[in-house]
Amino acid sequence: MATEAELRAIVKEPPQTIWDKDIARIDAHARTIIAHSPFVLLATSNSDGTCDVSPRGDPAGSVLVLDDHRLVLADRPGNQRLDSLRNVLRNPHAGLLFIVPGMNETLRVNGRATLVSDAPFFDDLVVQNKRPRLAILIDVEELYMHCAKAFLRASLWKPETWPDRKSLPTLGQIAKDQMGIKGVPAKVIDAGLALDSKMNRY
Known part of the structure; x- marks a missing residue:
């Protein structure tokens, strides 16, 4: 398979409402979900298209919404490979998937990422008295809810x-x-x- 036409011959075009759900801004509902999400997946890619997905976890409310089009997450200590951060330097496009425990729907955010080493909002990124050395600022270009089908198929929140x-x-x-x-x-x-x-941890 090499073309979108071939793909659409198998999977038909969705109704317009599926496209319209992308509001490209952080509204009140998105703010609520972000505020309750302790876990987000960050997707980035290198300039050659090599992809990476990195899990990011912090107490719920640690991802800051600066305004209707910008949010920021701290970069906490990790393995020091800096896969995501090196990708952002080469290709600013990034995707986020916000997960709230017990909630089957997820929030998808796509936009352009910038690395920041200091800003006034760093004081609001402090966790357990630890101030991050770096943060990732996302300028939101796409934002929409993803339905529950994947989590329901996976029975993700069912301990049994x-x-x-x-x-x-x-x-x-x-x-x-x-x-x-x-x-x-x-x-x-x-x-x-x-x-x-x-x-x-911090």
């Missing part, structure tokens, strides 16, 4: 459908196998990862 955590490998086990770490038990790696997460 969740796998037994013991049936899944730990991150230490995964790192040991994928990176070929020799001479260090997985439980030691897990302990180190747990301590790092606890000590360097």
Whole structure:
């Protein structure tokens, strides 16, 4: 398949209301969802089109809405690869997916990202007395609600459908196998990862 016409031969054009739901601004409803969302997925791509999606978590209300067209999220300490931030430097287009626990609908935001190292709003990004060194400012170009179908199909919020955590490998086990770490038990790696997460959350 190489053209949109071929694609539309399989999936028909949606009704106009589906296009009209993009309001391209942060209205009162979007503000409410953003204020209650502790978890957002940030999608970016490099100048060559290489894509990346990064999970971002903070207490609900930590993403700031500056006005009807701008929002900002802090960049908290991570693995220091800076995949998302390096992408933004090369290609400012970014997408956000806001998730609220227990809510099957999600809020989709697309726009242009800018990296900021200081601004008056940094004082409002402080969590646990830690001020971020960097923030990501998004100029909103598209904003719309995404329906519940995906979350309903996944039964995401139903604990009875969740796998037994013991049936899944730990991150230490995964790192040991994928990176070929020799001479260090997985439980030691897990302990180190747990301590790092606890000590360097902010």
